Amino acid sequence: MIATSPDCSKDVWWRSHIMDILHSSSESLKSGLREGKITIAVYGLGHVGLAISAVWLRAGGKVIGVDVKEEVIKSINNGVSPIKDEPGIPETIKKSLAEGKLEATVDGVKASRESDVKIIAVPVTLTNTKNSDLSALKQALQTIAGGLKKGDLVIIESSVPPTTTATVAKAILEKTSRLRVEEDFGLTYSPERIYEGRALEDIEKRYPKVAGGIGPRSTEAAAALYEVIVQKGVIRTTSPAVAETSKLFEGIYRDANIALANELARFCGTIDIDFNEVRAVANSQPFCNLHLPGFVGGWCIPFYPHFVLQVANEKNIKLPLTSLARKINEDKPKVLIKVADSTLKEVSGKGLKASRVAILGLTFRGDTSDTRNSPSYEAIDLLLRRGVSTINAYDPYVSRDINLEKKGIHLAPSISEATKDTELIIIMTDHSSFKNHLTPNEVLKTASTPAVLIDGRNILPISNGGTATDNFAHRKIEGFSVFIRSTEAGKR
Numbered sequence: 001m002i003a004t005s006p007d008c009s010k011d012v013w014w015r016s017h018i019m020d021i022l023h024s025s026s027e028s029l030k031s032g033l034r035e036g037k038i039t040i041a042v043y044g045l046g047h048v049g050l051a052i053s054a055v056w057l058r059a060g061g062k063v064i065g066v067d068v069k070e071e072v073i074k075s076i077n078n079g080v081s082p083i084k085d086e087p088g089i090p091e092t093i094k095k096s097l098a099e100g101k102l103e104a105t106v107d108g109v110k111a112s113r114e115s116d117v118k119i120i121a122v123p124v125t126l127t128n129t130k131n132s133d134l135s136a137l138k139q140a141l142q143t144i145a146g147g148l149k150k151g152d153l154v155i156i157e158s159s160v161p162p163t164t165t166a167t168v169a170k171a172i173l174e175k176t177s178r179l180r181v182e183e184d185f186g187l188t189y190s191p192e193r194i195y196e197g198r199a200l201e202d203i204e205k206r207y208p209k210v211a212g213g214i215g216p217r218s219t220e221a222a223a224a225l226y227e228v229i230v231q232k233g234v235i236r237t238t239s240p241a242v243a244e245t246s247k248l249f250e251g252i253y254r255d256a257n258i259a260l261a262n263e264l265a266r267f268c269g270t271i272d273i274d275f276n277e278v279r280a281v282a283n284s285q286p287f288c289n290l291h292l293p294g295f296v297g298g299w300c301i302p303f304y305p306h307f308v309l310q311v312a313n314e315k316n317i318k319l320p321l322t323s324l325a326r327k328i329n330e331d332k333p334k335v336l337i338k339v340a341d342s343t344l345k346e347v348s349g350k351g352l353k354a355s356r357v358a359i360l361g362l363t364f365r366g367d368t369s370d371t372r373n374s375p376s377y378e379a380i381d382l383l384l385r386r387g388v389s390t391i392n393a394y395d396p397y398v399s400r401d402i403n404l405e406k407k408g409i410h411l412a413p414s415i416s417e418a419t420k421d422t423e424l425i426i427i428m429t430d431h432s433s434f435k436n437h438l439t440p441n442e443v444l445k446t447a448s449t450p451a452v453l454i455d456g457r458n459i460l461p462i463s464n465g466g467t468a469t470d471n472f473a474h475r476k477i478e479g480f481s482v483f484i485r486s487t488e489a490g491k492r
């Protein structure tokens with residue numbers, strides 16, 4: 001159903017019509033998208049929002065990108081993607097801009113007036129008291145409501161606490177727009193399931209999309225459009241809350257399994273067997289899927305248990321397993337620093353405060369440039385609180401970090417520069433370049449003696465530890481792989 005836009009004015013960029021998304025048939029929605037008759041406004045142009053913009057553009061849509069950061073808007077309107085390490089995004093931005101199918105703006109109300117579908121991908125984070133911070137989401141909803149029209153569809157893709165769409169989002173949109181959800185406009189929750197570094201492939205090829213509308217019209221409209229974009233089809237849920245909660249449970253599942261792996265790896269260390277070997281054998285049975293032990297960081301998994309725990313607390317429900325798993329993983333950097341301190345005291349007689357430290361890896365996981373909520377930064381803060389005065393850091397994906405500079409941390413250009421003359425080296429991130437190329441000997445090469453190397457991700461080979469060609473002893477402490485070079489003779 002295509003109608004002449006009542007909002008058509010001289011400042012409308014490319015629109016000559018609007019489409020009634022909520023009341024159109026699935027077939028006309030699909031052909032409308034493919035034929036470039038549907039305009040999508042994407043709110044929040046970060047890791048998720050740029051990936052969303054790219055896949056809708058590739059499916060045939062026109063996109064108005066909205067962000068509160070002027071520099072992001074400027075960059076996109078100059079054809080330069082603010083996210084560089086996501087295949088497909090830089091090329092799509094450049095091409096679509098040249099074809100006149102993409103424009104970016106800070107004016108979210110105008111973008112809402114001039115679009116048919118509005119997708120929200122702004123951050124929902126945690127407050128200091130570990131409650132969800134919905135301020136960016138509420139602001140985006142308010143802006144959208146300011147330009148919302150009959151027939152429009154609003155889709156939330158930010159991860160949110162259960163029931164946010166049906167309560168917070170519905171209330172803001174209806175109150176400000178004076179329109180009624182499901183009758184005048186659609187409202188659907190659809191979780192984003194990307195893994196940074198292969199976002200477009202994930203959306204388009206790897207996983208089914210999940211869509212849960214406030215009512216059947218909202219669900220169907222979103223599902224019909226997503227069916228043009230995703231190869232694996234769309235799972236329609238009976239409510240937005242099911243879709244919201246499914247995303248959070250995916251994260252809690254991973255969090256609890258990593259906590260379990262952390263606990264079991266600690267056990268294996270104390271009876272002197274290799275957790276990785278045990279894991280490989282156990283996982284050869286199809287009902288077992290033990291995860292890798294390690295740190296949990298980033299803007300997804302660490303938040304999701306708290307989103308669920310917040311609602312559970314409001315309803316007076318106890319979720320002890322979810323809480324304990326989160327605590328085990330949140331405590332991991334603290335355990336690491338304790339292990340470092342006690343091992344240094346044992347090996348050199350001096351503890352952390354008198355030691356020089358190298359941190360290898362700053363991003364929250366391997367092979368990404370994303371440093372948000374990375375355990376490396378928590379480890380650095382814990383070291384600073386212990387009075388450590390020399391901390392060098394190295395990460396192949398991070399060439400500059402103003403926050404680290406302010407703290408007096410030296411960002412070294414190579415591993416050997418970072419480790420030079422240090423007494424403690426900690427591997428925090430499992431980058432492929434670390435995993436595939438490093439050995440304990442090599443990491444310790446320019447370090448001081450005695451020196452302690454803690455492999456926080458258990459990625460270094462240990463099979464040769466203690467042989468004639470090695471200059472270190474190896475131990476498992478609290479699940480960490482610890483290499484100790486204790487005498488000058490050991491520095492070969």
Ligand SMILES: NC(=O)c1ccc[n+]([C@@H]2O[C@H](COP(=O)([O-])OP(=O)(O)OC[C@H]3O[C@@H](n4cnc5c(N)ncnc54)[C@H](O)[C@@H]3O)[C@@H](O)[C@H]2O)c1
Nearest residue numbers: 044045046047048067068121122124136139140158159192
């Ligand atoms: N990054 C991931 O791998 C991933 C995966 C699945 C889900 N998610 C979820 O997606 C959401 C977004 O994550 P992200 O990684 O893209 O965050 P991001 O920080 O990379 O990007 C968010 C963008 O939103 C902008 N923004 C903030 N408030 C705004 C507003 N009111 N209006 C318009 N723009 C606004 C910010 O300036 C920023 O550019 C989060 O809820 C996250 O949990 C992320």
